[in-house]
Each structure stands twice: as structure tokens, then as C-alpha cells.
Amino acid sequence: MTESSSAQSGTAVVDDASRPMVRIENLHRSYGTGAAAVHALRGVSFEIPRGELVALKGRSGSGKTTLLNLVGGLDTPDEGRITVDGTDLSELGENGLLELRRDRIGFIFQSFGLIPILSAAENVGVPMRLRKADPREREERVALLLALVGLADHAAQRPGELSGGQQQRVAIARALANRPKLLIADEPTGQLDAETGLAVMELLRAVVRSENVTALVATHDPQLLGLADRVLELADGEIVEA
Template sequence: MTENASAQSGAALAGDPSREPMVRVENLHHSYGTGTGAVAVHALRGASFDIRRGELVALKGRSGSGKTTLLHLIGGLDSPDRGRIVLDGTDLSELGENQLLELRRDRIGFIFQSFGLIPILTAAENVGVPLRLRRADPHERDERVALLLALVGLADQAPQRPAELSGGQQQRVAIARALANRPALLLADEPTGQLDAQTGLAVMELLRAVVRSEGVTALVATHDPQLLGLADRVLELSDGEVIER
């Protein structure tokens, strides 16, 4: 989507918060290696696009094209050199570090290729970590954990530790954990990268199902063409710009 197209879309939605996109990215620029003696690498060069509420959007691009950088910027883990990111009506550039921390904790769920589970905790305890950080009521926490493990098909694996689970099961636990705080947005960075093709497809189908059942929006970075067909839309990151396919 071009910058002009994004602006026109914003004008059409103005005044109607229910129709505003969940994510709006406007003219985003980000570079690495701009210090003394370093050669700048331009990861993003004016990227602009919207993600509507309730969509599952796939982000494709070759290795090193900037997919992870873009996810980190949208998730408030890094700041752009130039441009604007609006998440659920909130301009990230206007938030301080504590506000960004609260946003990541309460409104965004992260899913990583490496699963990121805590080895000494059970599946149920891993899913419950975000709720403990929020000091949720223990009864409410236990109910939410049980619901999510059932949602991802792992109710019987609740007492097992990560080492006792397959890769696909570990990623399912990671998905359940990302949903614990009822986020508005899921950001997934190559979530099937460590899985075989069949397991990866099952995990992507699960992601699509939980997006529908939990009413969340998801942006999934992947290079697997088999998974792209499960998305509502596909965005391609090429030469620092985002193009809809």
C-alpha cells in the first residue's frame, strides 16, 4: 500500500473508531549500522500498510529482508528512525518506556520461532506466566490456563515440562501463553520455522482458528508458501517497502 493510499484509507475511516484498523504503519524507515565507521543497512524504506481488526495477515520476504525488524517495531520493542505506528488507536511514538511495557504486556502477544518456554515450568505454568505478572486472581488464572490449553489441544499435557513435549506441542503451548492476557494483536515471527512441514501446517491452522475464536488480529512472518494460503491477506516486504499480494 502506498503512503497516499494509506492516507486516503485513514480519511475514510476518520470519526468511526470501530472501523479504524488495528495496525496502521505510515512511511516507516529503519536503518542499522549508522554509527561512526559503520555502513548503514536500510531495513525499511517508507513502509506503509494497514491491518484490519480480526485479520490474519502473513508477512513474506526473503531472509534478512526486515520481517523481524518490522515485527519488533510494531510490537514496541524498537523505535523507527522515521514514520508512525498506530496500534489500536494508540500512536506508539507518544508512549514512554513504562507505557510501552504495559502495552506489550496487556495488548500484544508474541510468538517466536524458538518457542521461548521456561524449561523448569510445566505447560500450564508456562501459559500462566503472563497472568502471574499481572497478578491475576489465582482462580481466574487457573480457569484461563485450562481453557487455553484445551483450545490448543493440550489439556492432557498440562503437567508436562517442555522437554517432555514435541516441537509442535511446545509451539502450541507458546501460542496459548501468547493469548493468556487476551491481547488485541498477535505477532508471530516464523512460528513454524523449527517444525516439519506437516506439523507447521497444523500450527498455522491452529493460529487461524484461535484468531477467529479469540477475536484477535494476527501478523505472522513466514517464508513458507504452504502457509501463505491460510492467511486472509499476504504482505511482501521487498527492498524495505511493503507490497500487498
């Protein structure tokens, strides 16, 4: 059925552009049982519109990493609902979650997570190899992404030959390899000095615009928070500012 015929028959047509990229509803997550239980998240709810860079702030232990792991399908909640790009994560089995993480979500970590024996270009190409992308497509995409993050001249260098800021730029390029709809970054500037961290955060903001993606970034750096479209604050597992 075409969109026009759906409209004529009275069936509502969902516009992807108007649907939030992420919808979190009454999310709870605890670890342990009884008096020793740690309540990492307590009834968290929010939405992230498509194309926004949203910063998540909060002290250590506030629940930031737990929330990112849940949104990214790396963990499951005790209660509540997570919808990413219109997909309810609770309806996906392990294979479905794997495909979601491979095809629609890009992850950026504080520790970079690059493979030491591979060049920058080879590291960026890893997700596309896992997807069995055409080699020519892979090479063109890798070249484009390295140029996007300002590392076109460093394609053949291994992580140990790059600075921390350059390694994180490679990690950002790798996260974009499979054209994800959502980027999830956990303290991506935590191992970088202030100037380099600001440059990386500015790059993330530019990437959100140029690649038309949505980003959820956990950071505690006040200077970096100013680059976000919106800031959410977690305290004791609850959203206290939205």
C-alpha cells in the same frame, strides 16, 4: 458524555470496530551510519483491519523481523508512525510500551521461548502472574487455553517432555493469556516439519476467529501463506505486494 449526546452535539464518535488494529505510515529504520548503514525498512506503509490474519513474506534480510519488532514496540523507527489499537507508539514512554506489550500484544517466536523448569500450565500462566491476576481467574484461563490448543491432557508436562509442535501450541496459549488484541508471530513454524507447521498455522487461524484477535505472522512457507486473509511481501525494506 454518552455516545448519543456526542452524536447530538455533532462530535464524531470513533467506532473501534471500524478502526484498523495496526496502521503503519512511512516507516524507516536503518542500522549503522555512513556507507556501512543497513536500510532495513524504506518507507513502509499499510493497515491491518481488526480480526484479520495477515502473513508477511520475504527473503532473509528483507526487513520482516525489524518490522515485527517495531509494531510490537520492541524497537523504535527512525521515521514514520505506528498506531496499534488506536495508540500512537511514539507517544508512549518505556512504561507505556511495557503495558502495551503486556496487555494488548501477544508474541510468538520461532524458538518457542518456554521456561524449561515450568510445566505447560505454568508457562501459560506466566503473563497472568506478571499482571497479578487473581489465582482462580488464572487457573480457569490456563485450562481454557490449553483446551483451545489441544493440550488439556499435557498441562503437567514440561517443555522437554513435549514435541516441537506441542511446545509451539503452549507458546500460542501463553501469547493469548492476557487476552491481547494483536498477535505477532515471527516464523512460528520455522523449527517444525511441514505437517506440524501446517497444523500450527491452522490453529493460529482458528485462534484469530475464536479469540477475536488480529494476527501479523512472518513466514516464508508458501503452503502457510494460503491460510492468511492477506499477504504482504517485503523486499529490500519495501512493500512490493499488498
